Amino acid sequence: MSGKIAVLGAGIIGVCCAVELQRRGYDVTLIDKNAPGEETSYGNAGVIARSSIIPFNHPGLWKSLPKLMGNKSTSFRYDPTFVAANMNWTAGFLKRANLKDFNYTTQALDDLIQLSTRKHEEMASILGIADKLNRKGWLHLYRQKATFDKSKLIRNTFDKFNVATKELNSDQISNLEPDLAPIFAKGLWIQDTMSFQNPGDLVKAYAAYFTSHGGILTKAKIQNLEKSGDGYKLTLDKTTHSKNTIIVDQVVVALGPWAKTFLKKFGYRVPLVFERGYHMNFSHDKERKLNRPVYDIDGGYVLAPMSNGVRLTTGVELAQQNSSPNYSQLAAAEAGARDAFPLNKPMDSEPWLGSRPTLPDCRPIIGQAPRHNGLWLAIGHQHIGFSTGPGTASILGSLISEEASPINAEPFRAERFIT
Template identity: 40%
Template sequence: MSHQQIVVLGAGMVGVSIAWHLAKRGHDVSLVDRRPPGRETSFGNAGIIQREAVRPYPFPRDMKTLLSVLPNRRVDIRYRPGGMMQSASPLLRYWQNSAPKVYQRIVPEYASLIQLSLQEHGPMIEDAQAEKLIRRDGWLELYRTPKKLEQRLREAEEGRERFDVQFRHLDRLELALKEPNLSDAIVGAVHWLDSWTVADPGALVEAYARAFETRGGRIVQADIESVTKERGRWRVTTKPVSSDSSSSESTQSVCLEADQVVVALGPWAGDWLKGLGYDFPVFVKRGYHMHYATQKAAHLNHWVMDAEVGYLLAPMQAGIRLTTGAELDRITAPPHESQLEAAEKEARKLFPLGARRDSVAWKGARPCLPDMKPVIGPAPGHEGLWLAFGHGHQGFTLGPATGRLMAEMMAGETPAVNMAPFRADRFR
């Protein structure tokens, strides 16, 4: 692909990474979003580049787990009737794809993306001069019962054999040396050794965006008004939004012409693409976070997940970040902080958290598809339109890998992995 004008819609980790890769290849790239880079879904995650996450999250299928979800009191998953009704069809397909035989076919396809995660974040971290945000000492998955820990260790061993995932089993004494302030209720942990952690996820996306600008890229902070194709050229029209970033162009309407357009709008991609005649089965898993001080001299050294309860604590620049599990609801529904409150109650038993540091909880949404895999590739009905969304829990991890693969496909090259499992027309 010779030098082209390209517009990327969406400035989360996925969109910024695609824009960076395209600019690196010498294209004239504009990145458009209503907010500054990294201020939506990418801002609020747990801040782990999860090399170990070779298995996507399946829908629970055993009756005991399903019955435990019904009272809507679990920490790891909550639901709202309106959200369940709106997403009934994709959730049913998600459940069907979680059947063991189907799921086992999905795992290696999904893992092919995860295996690229560290090698693709690495050059972007270097280019963005963002090393100060990165730690490379892994994270800890905590367990309260020996049975659950043993089951997880078997899965980890399979991951090591099939996908070269590195880990260590920590018994209670070894864990206490690493994290002396954790509750004695924890019997042991899996220490995932490969994964990297990020002290401020939003700041990493911002750093990648600055590196994109340094390569000649243009960031336009604006609302997308329309995307049309006229005489073989794409036309993106926008309207202004109030700006909280002086580096973005946001004082007037902008009309951008392009040879190619990439849609990387995360949880908004499904609704937005309906205007172009597509109907993707997108649903969202919402999530919350809150930052805390610590009590007295307590210190958290690693990112830790209370695996059997379903929340994560991360020692970030803003404080100890508590991130919740999934809430199944409409993306536009008002926040429901009961899940966060339940997670906080359990977290205070695990680790001596202090006062809340945020005035309100952050709320975001993870874009999901029923087969647990993202869409990455050309739109089936429009030449020059490319799609990259539906990364579920792993958009932060998979953004740079998606950027590389998208740039390779747009150039007509053979991508680093087989992209057939991620094609857009698989839902027809």
């Protein structure tokens, strides 16, 4: 394959796309205002989750909706003005909380996650870091048996897609994780899930592979993108890069939550909202540890072991990307996490805040922009971008090269939301 391609954004999605296109023979420039993997792809829990095939708007959402709307749950908060300003998204999101859409989306996400898991494995072994992938799975933990019982649809769906799981009682949980307090009545061990301590480092490792194979990594803020002849002209912020413009044949937009504003330049109003999430890293005594990430379903948080502590990540806060942080959800999650595991001091001077970019059907867009040949989109990866970067890249690479996609790419087409 030949031709110049610029990949905009060096999070997990952009970096994986850059590597894939480079391996297919394109001349690739990867551009980010930061070093690779320093935004959303830095702050996540690092779980490459075989089980993340369940959209948040599954049919069971209706029963929990009244409680969630109370705006006090640890797993979900919202800014009412943001929700009101995004009523179309909310209506579209709720409209899809039915069995038919659920079945379609779980099939699509299962295809994408299985493909991505294989590709993460391949890439990690090429880089010689396969031993750094934690293969001990992750645990869904339930303080109340009633919550476990309510998760039947989710567990049946795992079975349907052959996700390897094992139901645990409280003794079995303690055997697997002896340093967790015995407060969980039930657990589900998702066994075929991997995780990576310090997710930003995995992105950096993939980016280093790209540059060591001749790829160009440009640190600059992208100011503008416009059509130029048969290709595109990129304008970079002068204060961040000496070269002001780059001309390329094709462009991949992998700007995570920033894609929404960026694509308005082309008249695309992408119905993408920000499911914000916080994290704080904590130290712990050396003799205490977690062997794998754990998701306290009733507590509404994930605790994931990192190289020098544990990372507490929160659930969803629907709010404007840049509005002020509200640390009450993190405080509630911290209180719950302290019940479960002996956290010591916070290790960061202030909590991290990032945004999961989410479309109403909880599937990313992977494909060409409807009215612009050569403008490709890899956006909207909500809670699963760290898991699905390599599969996204594999689909996009095949579409750009006009080859058959490795999985059904139809569920990810841009045309379902923008024309």
